[in-house]
Amino acid sequence: MNTLYCRLAMTNLKNNRQFYLPYILVGVVSAMMFYIMRAIQGNKGIDAMRGYGTLKIVLFLGVIIVGLCTCIFLFYTNSFVMKRRKKELGVYNILGMEKKHIAKVMAWEAVILYGVSVGGGLVFGILFHKLVAMFLYHLTGLAESIPFSVSGWGCLQTIELFGILYLVMLCYNFFQVKLANPIALLHGTYAGEREPKANWLFAGLGVGCIVTGYYLALTVYGVIEAVNMFFVAVLLVIAGTYALFISVSIVVLKLLKKNKKYYYQTAHFITVSGMIYRMKRNATGLANICILSTMVLVMISTTVCLYAGTEASLQNNFPREINATLYFDSVPDDAAQEYLREQIASVAEEQGRKMTHVSYYTDAVVVTHNEANAVERYDKNASYGFSDMGMLYVMTKEDYELYVGEPIDELEQGGVLVASLTDFLWDTITIFGQNYTVEGQAVFPDDAPDGEMTDFLGSTNVLYVIVADDDALNRFCVQDQVQYHIGIETDGTQAERKAFVSAFRGMVEDCKAQLGFATGWITSRVEQQEIYLEMNGGFLFLGLFLGSMFLMITVLIIYYKQISEGFEDRERFAIMTKVGMSRDMVKSAIRTQMRMVFFLPITVAVVHLAMAFPMLKLMMQIFGLANVPLFVGCLIATAAVFAVIYFIVFRVTSGSYYRLVYR
Amino acid sequence: MSILEVRNISKIYTTRFGSAKVQALSDMNFSVEEGEYAAIMGESGSGKTTLLNILASLDKPTGGEVLLNGKSLTMIREKELSAFRRDNLGFVFQDFNLLDNFSLKDNILLPLVLQKKAVSEMEERLEPIAERLGITELLAKYPYEVSGGQKQRAAVARAIITKPQLILADEPTGALDSKAAAGLLKVFREINGDGQTILMVTHSINAASHANRILFIKDGEVFHQLYRGNLTNEQLYVKISDTLTVLSQKTKG
Ligand SMILES: Nc1ncnc2c1ncn2[C@@H]1O[C@H](COP(=O)(O)OP(=O)(O)OP(=O)(O)O)[C@@H](O)[C@H]1O
Ligand SMILES: [Mg+2]
Numbered sequence: 001m002n003t004l005y006c007r008l009a010m011t012n013l014k015n016n017r018q019f020y021l022p023y024i025l026v027g028v029v030s031a032m033m034f035y036i037m038r039a040i041q042g043n044k045g046i047d048a049m050r051g052y053g054t055l056k057i058v059l060f061l062g063v064i065i066v067g068l069c070t071c072i073f074l075f076y077t078n079s080f081v082m083k084r085r086k087k088e089l090g091v092y093n094i095l096g097m098e099k100k101h102i103a104k105v106m107a108w109e110a111v112i113l114y115g116v117s118v119g120g121g122l123v124f125g126i127l128f129h130k131l132v133a134m135f136l137y138h139l140t141g142l143a144e145s146i147p148f149s150v151s152g153w154g155c156l157q158t159i160e161l162f163g164i165l166y167l168v169m170l171c172y173n174f175f176q177v178k179l180a181n182p183i184a185l186l187h188g189t190y191a192g193e194r195e196p197k198a199n200w201l202f203a204g205l206g207v208g209c210i211v212t213g214y215y216l217a218l219t220v221y222g223v224i225e226a227v228n229m230f231f232v233a234v235l236l237v238i239a240g241t242y243a244l245f246i247s248v249s250i251v252v253l254k255l256l257k258k259n260k261k262y263y264y265q266t267a268h269f270i271t272v273s274g275m276i277y278r279m280k281r282n283a284t285g286l287a288n289i290c291i292l293s294t295m296v297l298v299m300i301s302t303t304v305c306l307y308a309g310t311e312a313s314l315q316n317n318f319p320r321e322i323n324a325t326l327y328f329d330s331v332p333d334d335a336a337q338e339y340l341r342e343q344i345a346s347v348a349e350e351q352g353r354k355m356t357h358v359s360y361y362t363d364a365v366v367v368t369h370n371e372a373n374a375v376e377r378y379d380k381n382a383s384y385g386f387s388d389m390g391m392l393y394v395m396t397k398e399d400y401e402l403y404v405g406e407p408i409d410e411l412e413q414g415g416v417l418v419a420s421l422t423d424f425l426w427d428t429i430t431i432f433g434q435n436y437t438v439e440g441q442a443v444f445p446d447d448a449p450d451g452e453m454t455d456f457l458g459s460t461n462v463l464y465v466i467v468a469d470d471d472a473l474n475r476f477c478v479q480d481q482v483q484y485h486i487g488i489e490t491d492g493t494q495a496e497r498k499a500f501v502s503a504f505r506g507m508v509e510d511c512k513a514q515l516g517f518a519t520g521w522i523t524s525r526v527e528q529q530e531i532y533l534e535m536n537g538g539f540l541f542l543g544l545f546l547g548s549m550f551l552m553i554t555v556l557i558i559y560y561k562q563i564s565e566g567f568e569d570r571e572r573f574a575i576m577t578k579v580g581m582s583r584d585m586v587k588s589a590i591r592t593q594m595r596m597v598f599f600l601p602i603t604v605a606v607v608h609l610a611m612a613f614p615m616l617k618l619m620m621q622i623f624g625l626a627n628v629p630l631f632v633g634c635l636i637a638t639a640a641v642f643a644v645i646y647f648i649v650f651r652v653t654s655g656s657y658y659r660l661v662y663r
Numbered sequence: 664m665s666i667l668e669v670r671n672i673s674k675i676y677t678t679r680f681g682s683a684k685v686q687a688l689s690d691m692n693f694s695v696e697e698g699e700y701a702a703i704m705g706e707s708g709s710g711k712t713t714l715l716n717i718l719a720s721l722d723k724p725t726g727g728e729v730l731l732n733g734k735s736l737t738m739i740r741e742k743e744l745s746a747f748r749r750d751n752l753g754f755v756f757q758d759f760n761l762l763d764n765f766s767l768k769d770n771i772l773l774p775l776v777l778q779k780k781a782v783s784e785m786e787e788r789l790e791p792i793a794e795r796l797g798i799t800e801l802l803a804k805y806p807y808e809v810s811g812g813q814k815q816r817a818a819v820a821r822a823i824i825t826k827p828q829l830i831l832a833d834e835p836t837g838a839l840d841s842k843a844a845a846g847l848l849k850v851f852r853e854i855n856g857d858g859q860t861i862l863m864v865t866h867s868i869n870a871a872s873h874a875n876r877i878l879f880i881k882d883g884e885v886f887h888q889l890y891r892g893n894l895t896n897e898q899l900y901v902k903i904s905d906t907l908t909v910l911s912q913k914t915k916g
Contacts, residue, residue, distance in 0.1 A: 260782045269769070269776045277764040575760045578721065579774050579821065580749020582742070 005101070009108035012088070018563065019081045024116055026077055026556055027162075030070040031121020033549055035158045036132050037066045039125070039151035043133070054531070055140060058538040065546060071165055073553050078169045080560050082176055089177055099177060106173055114166040118159055125158070126150050132545075139307070140537030141530065196280040198254040199247045206243020213237035217615040226618035233615065237608060238291055244604065245287040249279045270576070270589045271596075278565065278597060285561050289554055290601035293646070294608045296550045297638055301609075302616065303543030305634035306536045306623055313624040314532055318525040320357070320487035321497060322504060326520045328482040331362055331470045336515050340486075347507045348490070351500045357489035361399035363449065364476040365483055368392045370461050373426035376433075390461030392431070393449065394476045400442065400466045403449070409439075410468075417442040417466035424463075431465070431476070442466050449485075484517075497526045535623070551642075555649045561597075562653040566660030573661055590661065598650050606639060665694035666828055666860050667718070671727035673883070674713050687713040688724070689883040695829070695862055700855040702874035703864045704907070710883045711864045715833050718862070719752060720744050732828060749774050753822030753830040757837035759814040761806040767817045768802040774825045792820050796850060812843025819850055823859065830854075832863040836870045848873045868907070872900040879910060886910065 013020050041059035092102055133146050213236035220226045253276045257263050263272055279286075332340075337360070348355050367378040370390035378389055400417070401407055411417070414435075418424045419442035429436050442464060467473055473482075490500060501524040508520045573586050613635070620631060674688040687710045695701050705711050716722040718729060720736050729736040731751060739747050754760075761770045768789065775785045793799045796816045801809055809817075815835060822830050832851075836844035844867070852873055855861055863874065871877050873896060879887040889906060891899055 264772065264776050264782045264785060266776055266779055269773075273762075273764050273769065572762055572764070575762055576773070577745070578719075578754060578756070578760060580745050580752075580777055582745035584742075585745075585777070 002104075005104045006108045006112075008105050009112060012105065013109060013112060016081070016085065016088075019084055019560075020113070022556055022559055023077050023081055024113060024120075026552065027074065027113065027117025028120035028124065029552060030066075030073065030549075031118050031158055031162055032125040032128065033545070034063075034066050034070055034161065035122055035125030035151075035154045036129050037063045037545065038157055039129050039149075039154035040133050040136060042151055042153050054535045055538045058535075058542050062542050062545060066549065067161060069546075069549055069553070070161070073556075074165055075169060075172075077556065077560070078173070080564075082173055084564070086176070102177060103174055106177070107170060110166050110170040110173075114162060118162045121162075122155055122158060125154070136537070136541045139533075139541050141533040196250050196276065198251045200251060202243055203247035203251040206240045206246075206248055208240075209236045210240030210244060213240060214611045217611050217613075220615050220618065223618050223621050226615050227622070230615060230619060233612075237611075241290055241604065241608070242284070242287045245279065245283040245290070245600075249283065250276065253279065266585070267589070267592070271592050274589065274593050275596065277568075278593060281568070282561050282565070282597070285557050286597065286601050289557055290604045290608075292550050292554045292557075293602055293605040293642065296547045296554070297605060297609050297635070297642055298612065298616065299543045299550075300547040300642075301631075301635045301638035302620065303536075303540040304638065305620065305627075305631045306625055307540040308634065309625045309627050309630050310529075310532050310536050312627050312630070314525060314529055316626060317624045318523060318528055320359075321490050321525050322486070322488040322501060322522065323524075324486040324488075324504070324508065324520060324522045326484040326486075326508070326515075326517045328484055328515075328517045330477045331474050331482055332484060332515065332517075337484075340484075340511065340515065343507050343511060344486070344488070344504070347503050348500070351496070351503050353490045353492050353496065353500050355488055355490050357487070359402065359487045360485065361395065361402060361449075362470075362473065362482060362484050363393050363395040363399070364473060364481055366392045366394075366476065366481055368463075370463055373424075373429045373438075375429065375431045375463065390463070392476075393462075393464045394473055395449075395464070395466060396469055396473050397466055398469070403444065411439060411466070412437070413468065415439040415468070419443060419464035419466075421462065429465070434475075436465075494526055497524070501527065532624070551645065554646075555653075558649055559653045559656075562657040563660070566657040569657075570661050590658075594650075594654055594657070598647075602643060602646055609635065609639065666697045666699075666732060667695040667862070668730040668733075669693050669714075669718075669727070670730070672714070672717060672724045672729065673726040674710070674717065674722075675725045687883055688717075691727070691880070691884055693878055693885050693888075695860060697860055698855070698858050699876060700851070700861045700874045701863070701876045701878060702871040703862070703878045703880060704866070704868075704871055704903070705880040705886075706911075707866075709880050711880065712833060714880070715831055715862075715864055718829075719754065719831055720748055749777055749825060751828045753825060753827035755815070755818050755822050755830065755832040755835045757834040759806070759811070759818045759838070761814055761818060761821075763806050766803055766805055767798065767809065767813075770806070770817055771802075771820045771824055774821060778825065788824055789820075792824055795853070796820050810843070811839055812846055815839060815843070815847055816850065819847070819854075823854060828860065830859060830861045832861065832865075834865055834867075835863060836865065836867055841869075844870065868900055868903050871903055872896045877903060877906075879906060881910065 037059070041056075041063050089102055092105075093099065129151070130146055130148050136142075137146065213233045216229050216233040216236070220229055253272055256268070256272050257276070262268055341358075341360075344358070345355075368375050368390045369378050369381065369384055369388050370392070375390075375392055378384055395403075397408065397411055397417075408417075414437060416429065416436045416438060417440050418429060418438050424438065424441055427438055429438055444464070467476075488504075490497060492500065501522070505522055508522065512518070512520070569590070573581075573590070576586060577583065613632075617628060617631060620626075625631070669691055672688055672691040673686070676685040676687055678684075691710075691714065703711055703714070713722070717724050720739070723737070736747075761767070762773070765773065771789060771793070772785050775788070789802075790799075793802060796819060798813060798816050798820065801813055801817070806814055806817075815838075819835075822832075835851075836847055839847060848870055851861060851863070855875075861874075863870070865871050875891045877889040877899075878885050879889075887906060887910070889899070889902060894902065
């Protein structure tokens with residue numbers, strides 16, 4: 001008896017291969033992706049390497065997202081296929097098959113689907129695991145070789161996850177069949193032909209959401225605000241996108257329909273009513289396509305951009321091979337400075353490095369509250385919040401001249417130069433209760449030292465003050481707040497430069513006691529390069545991996561959409577031909593509607609992307625990328641590639657649509 | 664003058680691989696005069712739908728020709744066929760063939776929209792027709808909201824709104840209960856009274872007994888004809904049923 005059900009299940013799958021083939025394909029690919037992600041993430045080798053940890057976090061995130069997407073995605077596919085198959089199940093029921101027996105057939109179908117998907121997924125996963133891992137290692141600049149291996153945990157967790165998933169879907173399907181009576185099952189496919197009502201409230205809310213989201217994205221200022229508002233804006237736009245496709249579209253179409261002169265023209269008549277019908281059926285699908293496309297575009301363009309900009313942002317964020325900041329309580333005297341310089345020279349000699357550039361300057365840095373031309377300590381008033389925070393940088397005339405590269409006029413005693421983001425218009429400045437005359441404005445030719453603070457605080461609260469000499473500077477000194485900056489550029493290979501940095505670090509450590517500073521902060525471009533590559537390469541990997549997964553989801557949604565529309569349109573166009581519509585007219589009407597449905601989601605996606613640009617640009621700064629032209633280039637290139645792929649998919653799937661309609 | 668002339672029409676269906684051939688029509692001849700109300704009867708598989716499809720220019724005969732108003736359908740180019748169809752012919756189908764995404768009004772107006780008529784003219788034409796068919800109140804409704812009889816009346820409205828030369832109906836009462844069928848036949852009588860030529864295929868003796876002439880086809884040929892003359896519907900009904908009995912006995916003998 002059981003073999004009968006099994007055979008019946010096989011026949012069912014075969015007869016519905018139009019639906020099940022993509023379903024199985026998706027199952028296999030998701031299982032494969034999940035296995036590969038889990039296998040790479042679980043690899044012990046990754047734990048042992050370098051140990052910066054970003055890659056581990058990125059990969060862990062990857063496993064979770066891939067798992068989640070798989071669940072949502074398979075569920076979507078399953079419910080689509082179920083909707084289409086209700087009729088067939090209804091026929092079984094009417095032919096006298098009990099629901100119990102239908103359930104058995106369905107269970108067998110699920111077992112077969114599960115077996116094929118997970119089996120195929122694991123086989124391909126094991127085959128491609130090494131290839132994908134090699135790609136990841138290449139991107140992140142890891143040199144280790146990868147042996148061919150099978151991840152036991154990966155297999156087990158794939159089997160478990162998909163087992164649970166298929167079980168839940170089977171229960172859902174049981175429930176669907178149990179709920180419905182045979183007549184409803186028979187008509188399941190065609191249920192709900194009712195014309196949608198124009199829901200003005202929902203449409204208005206949707207437009208409101210999108211406009212608010214866009215407004216937030218366009219008017220955001222400063223990185224912190226961008227990060228804070230990003231998710232709010234994204235959620236608003238997602239909600240708005242659904243409303244846009246579900247209600248706004250219907251409202252617009254209904255308005256067009258009300259205009260009789262417009263509506264009762266051959267082309268419009270068929271398109272408008274066809275679109276109302278299509279939007280009702282497929283609005284959620286289109287909104288999904290739109291949101292997924294936006295996600296793919298954002299993910300791939302940002303990660304590609306980060307990766308391509310790695311070298312540039314390294315240079316930008318670490319203009320020197322070695323950057324050291326030593327925190328003194330007061331300006332170090334000449335002897336101390338001299339001693340330090342000698343030490344550095346001897347380390348270089350020891351390591352056999354030639355220093356192509358060495359520079360030093362001192363400044364005092366105080367967290368302040370700035371108001372008009374009065375500066376006071378931030379910690380003086382406990383009620384100051386984050387938005388009251390400011391920064392004061394003080395440096396000597398001598399160091400300023402080094403910075404700008406040319407001599408400047410002498411400063412009087414008690415006289416200062418002031419630089420700020422906006423013009424500083426006062427004649428005097430009061431700093432910590434002391435008055436100074438402002439003799440002029442200072443300008444930094446490239447970027448002010450520590451210039452990113454300005455971006456970060458997102459305000460004009462950052463002031464630079466130039467004083468006459470060390471004595472004047474010493475007056476601003478508070479504990480640990482005099483910074484002695486050293487910038488070094490050297491020759492040598494990567495390994496040699498790395499060795500130099502460690503030697504330099506040891507030397508600074510040794511000097512602590514003698515020179516009387518407590519902490520030193522040393523950054524090395526070589527070391528940062530590895531961190532950057534690991535992070536950006538990891539992100540790119542994740543972006544491409546998830547991007548291709550989302551792309552697959554998009555493709556599948558388009559495919560199912562075309563097929564289901566093909567079934568529905570077939571009869572309608574046959575009728576129109578009978579009442580005297582020519583084949584050419586039918587073709588062009590179909591093409592118009594198809595094109596609209598095709599261009600709508602991707603156009604909206606591109607608009608979303610354009611609106612998100614100012615926000616994304618700021619967010620990229622968190623990852624140290626300030627190269628706007630590069631980012632724009634990446635966005636455009638990604639969008640173009642995506643559009644081409646999308647178009648190809650559209651052409652191929654509309655082929656199956658046309659075959660259905662013109663059968 | 665005859666509005667429709669069928670001369671030596673034959674139709675042979677060839678299956679996909681050309682192995683088996685089915686002769687659906689063989690050497691069929693008849694004509695329909697202007698203002699006539701003719702019914703075609705015949706057993707299942709005798710070629711009625713095939714004939715109607717050829718008359719509707721939805722299909723091509725293997726041999727012979729069809730003249731509509733003296734013009735041969737085979738001479739019309741493929742491109743002009745659909746325009747010809749919508750300007751000269753009206754259709755009523757067994758299963759209504761209304762579009763579910765259009766209201767009844769839009770369904771009825773569809774052929775006029777295809778003819779690119781002005782909105783004002785469309786509404787002018789629609790009003791008396793809807794009135795006569797008793798569907799004025801239903802115009803804003805959608806097909807799924809009305810009964811089968813009402814759907815069929817909308818389909819009739821769609822067929823006559825273009826003022827066609829000829830209305831072709833394929834078992835128009837097939838999907839209706841007896842009351843709705845009677846209503847529809849009354850409508851057909853009335854529009855025929857206005858001078859509309861109708862050619863109707865039917866299985867129902869009752870439906871056929873409303874026509875002025877009945878053609879019986881068998882094995883792809885016109886086998887016999889009956890004229891109403893002065894008979895009432897009831898008398899014609901008896902005559903038709905007698906003829907059918909004779910026909911079926913001939914087959915057996
Ligand atoms: N597309 C086709 N291909 C092959 N044979 C066909 C095709 N359409 C009809 N036939 C055959 O031609 C013959 C006439 O069919 P037709 O549909 O005209 O019959 P009918 O008189 O309309 O029958 P019914 O009263 O059952 O509707 C039948 O034998 C049928 O099998
Ligand atoms: Mg038939």
